Each structure stands twice: as C-alpha cells, then as structure tokens.
Amino acid sequence: MTIKELHALFLEHPVICTDTRKITENCLFFALKGPNFNGNAFAQQALEKGAAFALIDEEEFKTSDRFILCQGVLSTLQQLATYHRQHSNAKVISLTGSNGKTTTKELINAVISKKYRSIATQGNLNNHIGVPLTLLSIKENTEMAIVEMGANHKKEIEFLCSIAQPDFGYITNFGKAHLEGFGGVEGVIQGKSELYDYLTHHNKHVFLNADDAIQKERLEHYTKKVGFSTKDHQYYNIKFLGVDPYVSLEVEETTIHTQLVGKYNFPNCCAAILMGKYFNVPIEEIKSAIENYFPKNNRSQILSKNGFDIVLDAYNANPSSMKAALENFSMMAAKRKTLILGDMFELGSTAADEHQAISDLAEQLNFNEVYLVGENFFRTNTSYHKFSTFENLKEHLSNHPLEKGAMLIKGSRGMALERVLDIL
Known part of the structure; x- marks a missing residue:
C-alpha cells in the first residue's frame, strides 16, 4: 500500500491508536515497537477491540486483510504524517x-x-x-x-x-x-x-x-x-x-x-x-x-494545603530551570520558605558539579529549610538534609513534620516529587 493509498484510508478512519489500552472504534492501529515490547503481537487484540485496520511490519502476524503489512510501522507513521501535513x-x-x-x-x-x-x-x-x-x-x-x-x-x-x-x-x-x-x-x-x-x-x-x-x-x-x-x-x-x-x-x-x-x-x-x-x-x-491560562501537570502550579503555600514544579528539572526557580522563590514574599529538591537527570559527566552548584545556590539564597533528594544530591557537600531515596525523605518528614509556610517542590520527572503532597 502506498502512502497516498494509506492516507485515503486514514481519511476514512481519522483516529490513530498505538496503545491497545486506548483503542477506539474504527481507528487505525499502528503496531509500534519499543525496547521491551512488540506492537505486532498486540495487533490482533487491537482489531478485536474495535480497530478497523492494524499496520504491522512482521508478516507472521498477518492473518487477514485487516492487517496492513509495511516496511516499518514507525517510518510509515512518520511518512503518513508528512503527507497529511502537505495536503x-x-x-x-x-x-x-x-x-x-x-x-x-x-x-x-x-x-x-x-x-x-x-x-x-x-x-x-x-x-x-x-x-x-x-x-x-x-x-x-x-x-x-x-x-x-x-x-x-x-x-x-x-x-x-x-x-x-x-x-x-x-x-x-x-x-x-x-x-x-x-x-x-x-x-x-x-x-x-x-x-x-x-x-x-x-x-x-x-x-x-x-x-x-x-x-x-x-x-x-x-x-x-x-x-x-x-x-x-x-x-x-x-x-x-x-x-x-x-x-x-x-x-x-x-x-x-x-x-x-x-x-x-x-x-x-x-x-x-x-x-x-x-x-x-x-x-x-x-x-x-x-x-485565563492556568498551568497544570505539576508545572509551576500554586497550591494551598494544610497551611502550606506550595509552588509545585515537579514536572521536570535541569540546571537552568532549577536556578531560575530558586531565584524566583527567593523573591516571593513569605516569612518562612522551604525547598524540597530532587535530582536532575541526563547530565552525564557534569552531574556532580551541577548538583553541587544548585546546593551552593540554595545556601546563598538563605532558605529556612532545604531537603535534597536523590543519589546525586545525596553526594553533595552540604549541611542540608539530604536523602538518597524518596522513601528516606518520606520517613524523615513523617517523624519530623514541616513548619507551615511557603514551599517550592522541584525535580526531574523521574523523581515524582508531587508525592510530597501526600506527606504534608
């Protein structure tokens, strides 16, 4: 099937699904592959759940005309998208x-x-x-x-x-x-x-x-x-x-x-x-x-909970965004300020220096309490509370409740620091 022919089919079934848990009636299922899964193995299930057709790239899974065999499902998805954009x-x-x-x-x-x-x-x-x-x-x-x-x-x-x-x-x-x-x-x-x-x-x-x-x-x-x-x-x-x-x-x-x-x-x-x-x-x-735009998904959200005014910025973090967040939080009007910071990921050989720099910046900005979480922050040279895992932080805060006030929660997505809200 050419991309032009596939596009004509897409216009008849203009919903793409790549996850059998989210199949909608008459969609096109694209059997993508990943390091730990092969979408081809789920193509039959997608059809049974209501997909109109399933695009696969392994011939052994083609058991009816509702399977469309292509050279590579991902590249076909990308080519279809470009064709659709051009038209x-x-x-x-x-x-x-x-x-x-x-x-x-x-x-x-x-x-x-x-x-x-x-x-x-x-x-x-x-x-x-x-x-x-x-x-x-x-x-x-x-x-x-x-x-x-x-x-x-x-x-x-x-x-x-x-x-x-x-x-x-x-x-x-x-x-x-x-x-x-x-x-x-x-x-x-x-x-x-x-x-x-x-x-x-x-x-x-x-x-x-x-x-x-x-x-x-x-x-x-x-x-x-x-x-x-x-x-x-x-x-x-x-x-x-x-x-x-x-x-x-x-x-x-x-x-x-x-x-x-x-x-x-x-x-x-x-x-x-x-x-x-x-x-x-x-x-x-x-x-x-x-x-009228309100941030969501843990991106610089302002929340109030049990006497805490919280800036929840736990969607992601890197040295640039972390520095900006700390400097901004330091300028906010509040009598008491607490930081809970999680590791920044994908820094390679610079990780140790960048985490130490953020720790040093926090000291310069004079916050009342600072809690550092993650393997990288745990290795920093600081007098702050530091924990190698979130579970260790949770145990500490359960035994030593925080004083009410303003709080900034920030870390990389993998740290999932929004879990702090359940502790307060």
Whole structure:
C-alpha cells in the first residue's frame, strides 16, 4: 500500500491508536515497537477491540486483510504524517527549547485559538512519535497547528522538521538540559538551532526573543524574522512589571496579569503575545487568553494545603530551570520558605558539579529549610538534609513534620516529587 493509498484510508478512519489500552472504534492501529515490547503481537487484540485496520511490519502476524503489512510501522507513521501535513491547509508553528516549551505552546494555542481553528501538541508528545501524531490530528478545517519539538541529542530537531515542515518557528531558550546527549551547552545551542536552520534554509518566518543574545546573533542577517524585546525598539516592545507571585506585564498600554509564577515565564507570555499580534488577534483577546491560562501537570502550579503555600514544579528539572526557580522563590514574599529538591537527570559527566552548584545556590539564597533528594544530591557537600531515596525523605518528614509556610517542590520527572503532597 502506498502512502497516498494509506492516507485515503486514514481519511476514512481519522483516529490513530498505538496503545491497545486506548483503542477506539474504527481507528487505525499502528503496531509500534519499543525496547521491551512488540506492537505486532498486540495487533490482533487491537482489531478485536474495535480497530478497523492494524499496520504491522512482521508478516507472521498477518492473518487477514485487516492487517496492513509495511516496511516499518514507525517510518510509515512518520511518512503518513508528512503527507497529511502537505495536503492540509493548516499553517504549522513549531517550537523547541531547553525550558518552557510546553507552557509556551499552550499559551500560543490559547491566543491563536481566539481567532483561528487550531490544534496543538497534547501534553508533551513532542518526539519522533508525538510529532507525527500531532500532525495527524489536523482536521480539514484546521487553520493553525502548534507543534512542540523535544530533543536530547543533535540532529533530532532537524529530523522532526523534515516531518513537520514548519512555516514558522520559535526557540524558547538555550539552557543546561540533556547535556549528556548534546555533549555540553554548545551542543544544546547547535541542536535546538536546527529549527532556525530549517526555517532560514527554506525562507520561512522566524519568531525570536531579541533579548536573548544567542538568538539575536544567530539571526542577525536573516530578514524574515519578528521579535519581541523589553529594550530594543527595533522589535515589538513588551514591558515586564513584576512577579508577586504571578507575572504581570504591559503591552500597548494594556496590563496583563497572568496566573504564572516566576520571571522565567515572562518570555513565554511574550512569545504568545508576539504571535497573536503577528496573526492579527486583537490585544483584548490576547489579554483574555493569557489571563485565563492556568498551568497544570505539576508545572509551576500554586497550591494551598494544610497551611502550606506550595509552588509545585515537579514536572521536570535541569540546571537552568532549577536556578531560575530558586531565584524566583527567593523573591516571593513569605516569612518562612522551604525547598524540597530532587535530582536532575541526563547530565552525564557534569552531574556532580551541577548538583553541587544548585546546593551552593540554595545556601546563598538563605532558605529556612532545604531537603535534597536523590543519589546525586545525596553526594553533595552540604549541611542540608539530604536523602538518597524518596522513601528516606518520606520517613524523615513523617517523624519530623514541616513548619507551615511557603514551599517550592522541584525535580526531574523521574523523581515524582508531587508525592510530597501526600506527606504534608
């Protein structure tokens, strides 16, 4: 079956499933493989649960005409997504970066959807599987598609661009994330910049934070760019008003009060505002979209529980985002401040130094109590409470209840520090 023929079949059955636990009636099941599973073995089960057809790449599993045999299920999914993208009328906005991708994507979609029929990456499905699935969610009437792209090594963004073929793009920032895979900060810059490389090579439009020296330098001679800045009047000006604890800003004499904590969320809001202006969304609608966006999924959420005012930022962490979170928390108005920090993953040979640097920063910022959790933090040289496992932290806090006050909880996803909420 050719990709063109498969696309015709997809239009008749426009729902893709890759997990037999989430089969919907008349969907197409793609039998993906992983290190510990073979989707081909579940294809029959998918059909029994209601899938219309199952795409497989191992002939032994083909027992009827409802099985479609292809060279490789993953590459077929990716080719189908590109074909579908090429035959849709939607404009594709792609974004990547070390920190803030998902929040920025959701803010952009909130703003864009005020004027256009839009779709956006669900959650953080931003890899070589998630990007195709996002593209395949484009409907006939979709006008804008906001596609988040994640990467932990070079050439990954380049590959995702070849699938999504974006019309516009934005990089949130370049930070100390996935250092192990990128081989250092310079590798991060090169890897994330593959989005701008694609756009400039194809003469597409670029959005940029003109206050970011790296972005500004890399795009200095490119003409199809639109940027925001707090100081450079060559670009669209947005004024930062402060955080208390939420970000406030001013644009075109309009004040916007967000539900987002941390100055690090200011450029995320600016990117959404810039794109709203570029696509002619009225400023009143932009204001409404941003003021009514509430973070979720453990991303900089403000919670109150049993006398604690909690900043829950347990979705992910790297040295850049950790530093920004600590500095922001130190500026919040509270009589008592407690930190609970979990290990940062994928730092390779820099892990020891980066965890020690965060521990040292916490000492400089003078918090009342600091609890460090994870094997890397356990090895730091510090006077703080430190625990090699979450279970050890839990046991300690069960016997030594925390004093009420403000609390920041932050760590990499694998640490699952949202479990602290069950202890309080």
